Amino acid sequence: MRCLPATADPTALDRAAAYPADGPVAALTAERVHEELAADRFRPEWTWLAEDEDGQVLARALWWGRADSERPIALDCLQVRSTVADPVAVATALLDAGHAAFGTRPLYNLSLPADWQSHPALTEAVAWRREAALRTGLGREIQRLRYEWTPAAGLPGAGGRLTFREGGDEEFLEAFVRVSAGSLDQATLDELRTKDAGQLAEEDLRFYLDCPGERSWWRLAELPGGALAGLAVPSATPYNRNVGYLGVVPELRGRGLIDEILAEITRFHASEGAERITATTDTTNAPMAAAFDRAGYKVTEIRMVLEAPGNA
Numbered sequence: 001m002r003c004l005p006a007t008a009d010p011t012a013l014d015r016a017a018a019y020p021a022d023g024p025v026a027a028l029t030a031e032r033v034h035e036e037l038a039a040d041r042f043r044p045e046w047t048w049l050a051e052d053e054d055g056q057v058l059a060r061a062l063w064w065g066r067a068d069s070e071r072p073i074a075l076d077c078l079q080v081r082s083t084v085a086d087p088v089a090v091a092t093a094l095l096d097a098g099h100a101a102f103g104t105r106p107l108y109n110l111s112l113p114a115d116w117q118s119h120p121a122l123t124e125a126v127a128w129r130r131e132a133a134l135r136t137g138l139g140r141e142i143q144r145l146r147y148e149w150t151p152a153a154g155l156p157g158a159g160g161r162l163t164f165r166e167g168g169d170e171e172f173l174e175a176f177v178r179v180s181a182g183s184l185d186q187a188t189l190d191e192l193r194t195k196d197a198g199q200l201a202e203e204d205l206r207f208y209l210d211c212p213g214e215r216s217w218w219r220l221a222e223l224p225g226g227a228l229a230g231l232a233v234p235s236a237t238p239y240n241r242n243v244g245y246l247g248v249v250p251e252l253r254g255r256g257l258i259d260e261i262l263a264e265i266t267r268f269h270a271s272e273g274a275e276r277i278t279a280t281t282d283t284t285n286a287p288m289a290a291a292f293d294r295a296g297y298k299v300t301e302i303r304m305v306l307e308a309p310g311n312a
Contacts, residue, residue, distance in 0.1 A: 001058065001090065003097035006047035013037075016047045019060045019079065024122040025129070026111060028062065028077045040067040041238060042076075045101070050080075050094045057081075059090050061098055063106055066212075066238065075108040078129055091132035105137050107307035111146070114302055126304070133306040142186045142282060144303045145289055147243075149277040153296030155267055159260035162229055164219040169205060175220060175231040176201035179247030184285040190309075208245060212236040217268065221248075221261050229257055234265045241269040243279035258291045266295060 006013040017034060021027040028036075036042040046063040059080040063072035075095070080087040099105045110129060116122050130141070167175075177197045180188055191200050209215060213235035221230040229252050235244030246261045269277045279297060281288040 001050055001052055001093065003048060003050050003094050005098075005101065006044040006049065012049060013044050013047060015057055016049055016060050016062070019057055023079060023082065024119065024125045025079075027079055033062065036062075036064070039238070041065060043072075046072045046098075048094055048098045050090050058084055059087075059094050061091075061094050063098065063102075066210075071102050071104055072106045074106050078108070078132075080128070087128045088131045088135070091129065092135045095132060095136040095138075099136060105308040107305055108133050108138055110304040110306065112302045112304060114299055116302065130304075130306065137308050138306040140190065140307050140309045142305045142307075144280045144282055144305060145292075145299050146301045146303050147279040147281070147292045147297035148300045149266055149279075149295070149297045150275065151270065153298070155270055156259070156263035156295040158267065159263060162221045162223065162257060162260045162264075164221055164232065164264055166216070166218070167220040171220060172218060172231065172233075173198075173201045173205055175228060175247075175249075176204045176245075178228065178249045179230055182250045182253075183247070184282070184287065186282045186284060204245065208233050208235055211242075211244070212238060213242070213244060219264065221257070221264070223252075230261050232261045232264050232268075234268050237278065240276045240278045241272070241274040243277060253287075258287070259294060262291050262295050 004012060006016050017030045021029045033042060037044075041064055042062060043065070046065065048061045049057055050059040051057055060077070061075060062077040064074050064076040065072045078091060078095075080090050084090050108129075110126065112122070112126065116126065180192065180197050180200060183189060188200070191203075208218075217234040219232045220228060221232060223229050228249060230248040231246065233245035235242045243262070243265050246258065246265060248257050248261065266277060279292060280303060281292065283289075283302070
């Protein structure tokens, strides 16, 4: 068996795109692969194949990035032929080859239906992917609920207890630091084990500045007297408007203020004509999930995120 990028020969990219979009885990059709390639979110050098001695494709791995990304951000699709006796070994070899070429180990986003654990074939397909990810260094797992709002849900009420204003980067850095304290977000908790809140705030600020959304959308949430209550960072993906980042300072939690901040983001995107707003939260973050439910957001899938500890 050999593992190769789609730059290896003139037909490798076509072989990768033509690989059947089959199996219990949702995969990408040739049409969708070509759309992502045209948008520069897939690249030939980020598209890898495993082939046997006769040139038969045994597996494919498609990594994704933004159009301006220097290196891939996430593994978007991983498939191994059902006839392969040891899919874990083949998938591990393929991921190792890609990681060595990239000089990094991008996270793996595995999108699943909410009831995936009740389907034996799907459970088995997830199991070998999990094991391959673990063997190649993606040992941290977070399961996230993916939510979606559409105009049919109606707009959440404005609330009226908070005011929202623009703020400078230093003010947002302080806000990121304050809302990270006591967070129920698993990724935030994991990051705070290895770095201080100031470092994490700087990383969060850079991340959202790099997202497709506009910096001018961001708002600080304040009480009538001007005290900081939280922050609203509406954002976007290459596909949809997105909730982005929101939070309430620890001393004000439990008062329903998160509803007002989420409403502010939702109403802003809707005023801009958004027909779909996406959002995610960890399955363990029950208060945030409840806020999405109250605001009319619906769960569309569970996203299993497998990544290297410390994002190595």
